Amino acid sequence: MFNKILVGIDRSLISKKVFEVALSFATATGANLMLVQVLSDREEDYPQLPAYSYYPMWDDQTVRIYQQQWEEYKKQGIEILNNLAQQATEAGIATEFTQMSGSPERSICQIAYTWNADLIIVGNRGLTGIKEMVLGSVSNYVTHHAPCSVLIVRDTELLPPQSTSE
Structure with missing residues (x-):
């Protein structure tokens, strides 16, 4: 099962949902959490x-x-990070965090490797087309290069409406 869950946190709105999913997984499995924030020039602020x-x-x-x-x-x-770690700790989850600068996708994979993570949980901001090509997709890179399983939390509000056939 999952003993060590690495959670990619940024300043986007999806990060709140990513953290909630990670906290739920950690509560269910008794896993430790590692919250990772990579400061990147791709963020708006x-x-x-x-x-x-x-x-x-x-x-x-x-x-x-x-x-x-x-x-x-x-x-x-x-x-x-401190506020999220405090929430997790209050829920009985052993939690640590780290912040660094650089490439989010590469940093997340490297930390997952060195920390021996069993699962990485990241969000997907729903970038498509040119924006995804220029800015890249952290979740896509992590999915293909991670040393462990990856769970991508999608922002359902950003997904296109599904057509229904009757």
């Missing part, structure tokens, strides 16, 4: 340097402002 501030024209103030935004961004992510 990822701090960006202003368009006018190209290297080598960065001035000290621009760099300071960016560093402040970056630190606040990381801090908000840790608060999200």
Whole structure:
């Protein structure tokens, strides 16, 4: 059965549902949770340097402002992880978390490998077409490269309506 469940958490709305599914699985199986947040420039609120501030024209103030935004961004992510870990702990689930920067899909697979995860639970934001090609699909990559089973939580509100034939 599942003893170690790795949960991919980001700032999207689907993450709440992903966490709820993971908590349900962990409660049912007695598994430990590892909440993973990978800070990526693919997220909408990822701090960006202003368009006018190209290297080598960065001035000290621009760099300071960016560093402040970056630190606040990381801090908000840790608060999200801390709150989720606290909820899981209160439910009797042994939980740890980690935050890092980089490629979400590769980082999730690497942590799953080193942590010996039995299951990875990630969300699917419903990107299709050009957006999926440009931004990539974390869930697709993880499904094909993970060292263990993967459960993808879909946002049913983003799915196209199903046609019914009578």
